[in-house]
Amino acid sequence: GDSVTQMEGPVTLSEEAFLTINCTYTATGYPSLFWYVQYPGEGLQLLLKATKADDKGSNKGFEATYRKETTSFHLEKGSVQVSDSAVYFCALSLSGGYQKVTFGTGTKLQVIP
């Protein structure tokens, strides 16, 4: 079945450090890939997405590139801020928004001043 594997947290970084959260997937067909973020006390928010191979999703300084050859969708940010502290979920969906979403376990990021 479809699955998403992402690095376990928590990840603790100092402000302005470089961030990478690894994510790999297995899927039948051609999935769309997503990163969701959950800030403390809030719901899941879509951070970025990519719908086909070699697409790069980007938002708020975060980037992730859909790598079909390595079945990966790693999240990166060049300089993290304290406000980026949250839980990040990698996810896939085979048919876009209305179909079910398969999530990774989530990675908690804590950025310290």
Place this chain on the structure above:
Amino acid sequence: GAVVSQHPSWVICKSGTSVKIECRSLDFQATTMFWYRQFPKQSLMLMATSNEGSKATYEQGVEKDKFLINHASLTLSTLTVTSAHPEDSSFYICSVGRGEGNTIYFGEGSWLTVV
């Protein structure tokens, strides 16, 4: 502002009782909503698809008689955990698809603790 509202955010109930969680789409109609749950250190897993005016579709392994889903209106779906047990303690979250790009919006989630 929020697109989907979920209530309550936190609930503690006694073993054997039932608890209801609401998911509301704000300012738009949703014929389909999705319910997920997440156990500690595990992924968010789809439990069921809630269909307005008809029966919910449950994922394999999810007990439909235990997790009652009602989607009585185009803006409200409810999940009722019946005869709750401590092993039902989990994070429950709903989602709704909206718009031309089928963007998925999630509620705030509900933490259920059964004691």
